[in-house]
Amino acid sequence: xxxxxxxxxxxxxxxxxxxxxxxxxxxxxxxxxxxxxxxxxxxxxxxxxxxxxxxxxxxxxxxxxxxxxxxxxxxxxxxxxxxxxxxxxxxxxxxxxxxxxxxxxxxxxxxxxxxxxxxxxxxxxxxxxxxxxxxxxxxxxxxxxxxxxxxxxxxxxxxxxxxxxxxxxxxxxxx
Amino acid sequence: xxxxxxxxxxxxxxxxxxxxxxxxxxxxxxxxxxxxxxxxxxxxxxxxxxxxxxxxxxxxxxxxxxxxxxxxxxxxxxxxxxxxxxxxxxxxxxxxxxxxxxxxxxxxxxxxxxxxxxxxxxxxxxxxxxxxxxxxxxxxxxxxxxxxxxxxxxxxxxxxxxxxxxxxxxxxxxxxxxxxxxxxxxxxxxxxxxxxxx
Numbered sequence: 184x185x186x187x188x189x190x191x192x193x194x195x196x197x198x199x200x201x202x203x204x205x206x207x208x209x210x211x212x213x214x215x216x217x218x219x220x221x222x223x224x225x226x227x228x229x230x231x232x233x234x235x236x237x238x239x240x241x242x243x244x245x246x247x248x249x250x251x252x253x254x255x256x257x258x259x260x261x262x263x264x265x266x267x268x269x270x271x272x273x274x275x276x277x278x279x280x281x282x283x284x285x286x287x288x289x290x291x292x293x294x295x296x297x298x299x300x301x302x303x304x305x306x307x308x309x310x311x312x313x314x315x316x317x318x319x320x321x322x323x324x325x326x327x328x329x330x331x332x333x334x335x336x337x338x339x340x341x342x343x344x345x346x347x348x349x350x351x352x353x354x355x356x357x358x
Numbered sequence: 359x360x361x362x363x364x365x366x367x368x369x370x371x372x373x374x375x376x377x378x379x380x381x382x383x384x385x386x387x388x389x390x391x392x393x394x395x396x397x398x399x400x401x402x403x404x405x406x407x408x409x410x411x412x413x414x415x416x417x418x419x420x421x422x423x424x425x426x427x428x429x430x431x432x433x434x435x436x437x438x439x440x441x442x443x444x445x446x447x448x449x450x451x452x453x454x455x456x457x458x459x460x461x462x463x464x465x466x467x468x469x470x471x472x473x474x475x476x477x478x479x480x481x482x483x484x485x486x487x488x489x490x491x492x493x494x495x496x497x498x499x500x501x502x503x504x505x506x507x508x509x510x511x512x513x514x515x516x517x518x519x520x521x522x523x524x525x526x527x528x529x530x531x532x533x534x535x536x537x538x539x540x541x542x543x544x545x546x547x548x549x550x551x552x553x554x555x556x
Contacts, residue, residue, distance in 0.1 A: 197383045197384070197387070200383055201383055213371075233386060234386070234389075235455040237386060237387065238455075239454070239455050239456045242454065242456045243456070252456065255455075255456060255457070255458065255459070256455045256456055258459055259455045259456075259457070259459060259462040260455055262459060262462070262463060262542075262545055263462070263463070263466045263542065265538065292371060293367050293370065293371070295367050296367050296368070296371050299364060299367060299368065307544070307545070307548050308541075308544075308545045308548070309459075309545050309546075309548035309549040310548065312459060318364065318365055318368040319368075320365060320369075328458070329458065329459065330458060330459045330460065330549065331457075331458030331459055331460030331461055331549075332460065332549065340549070345361075
């Protein structure tokens with residue numbers, strides 16, 4: 184996995200972007216599904232996340248892991264995301280259509296996953312972000328780095344988010 | 359389902375990795391550039407429209423045999439809103455997406471508050487100079503001498519224009535910016551409130 188230097192030529196950025204999204208494209212899928220309810224909105228949000236990653240690429244200093252950095256950009260985009268206006272859709276529809284995610288419906292998924300996503304979607308946005316990071320088995324240090332909370336606060340916050348998630352899951356499921 | 363089972367279900371989901379060809383990256387980059395260019399040209403159009411109005415006004419002033427100070431004042435007033443708006447726009451860039459969630463939310467909140475403030479005070483920095491410049495033109499050209507109907511039309515047009523722009527801006531604040539601000543503040547509050555409790 185290549186990292187990006189402070190100053191990078193745009194042609195290098197293009198190959199790094201390709202490499203990073205091939206490796207970490209799943210993050211966009213998961214965040215998109217957790218923060219947007221229907222397929223159209225999920226696609227719109229993923230387009231926004233791709234765009235933000237592309238535009239923020241030069242800011243990557245190599246201090247954080249690439250996946251941590253991508254999570255941060257994606258969650259920030261999702262937290263401040265609004266359904267796009269017609270004009271922006273017009274610009275990005277052709278460039279970033281679902282063809283970038285050809286495996287989206289390739290394999291049938293575990294029905295329990297849909298229940299889990301349903302419960303995540305019912306959480307408040309901040310809880311959603313934290314629960315996602317925990318399900319990804321991120322360390323407290325990573326979560327603190329992404330969220331801007333201190334490591335000790337992350338523990339307290341996660342406990343509360345987990346309880347809220349458990350309340351939205353069917354009774355046989357517990358967290 | 360236990361916590362481990364949930365993590366297992368989560369981990370086994372199809373990641374659907376993004377398959378990008380150089381052509382797709384190029385398309386994304388081009389779309390991004392096109393969008394930024396559109397924003398640039400939207401700003402440029404505002405400037406060009408203002409310059410055309412100012413150009414006409416200054417040309418008219420220069421065509422007069424004597425200096426009409428009221429018209430000069432009107433022309434200067436017309437320049438003010440665009441200059442002010444441009445300065446304000448530069449002062450508050452887009453929030454950075456690569457910061458932490460709390461920092462990003464704070465930046466986003468500050469930006470939305472800034473926009474609300476800007477639209478809330480539109481009567482001072484945009485409408486008042488325009489209305490004043492119209493008044494100066496009215497006085498300089500001695501429009502009242504053309505009759506009551508003409509004066510009423512002139513004043514009525516000014517009031518409708520003023521009220522229309524004001525209402526349009528306040529509608530945007532009420533329906534778009536305030537709900538967005540509440541949402542962002544709520545999310546930041548959720549993140550921070552528990553942190554402070556601990």
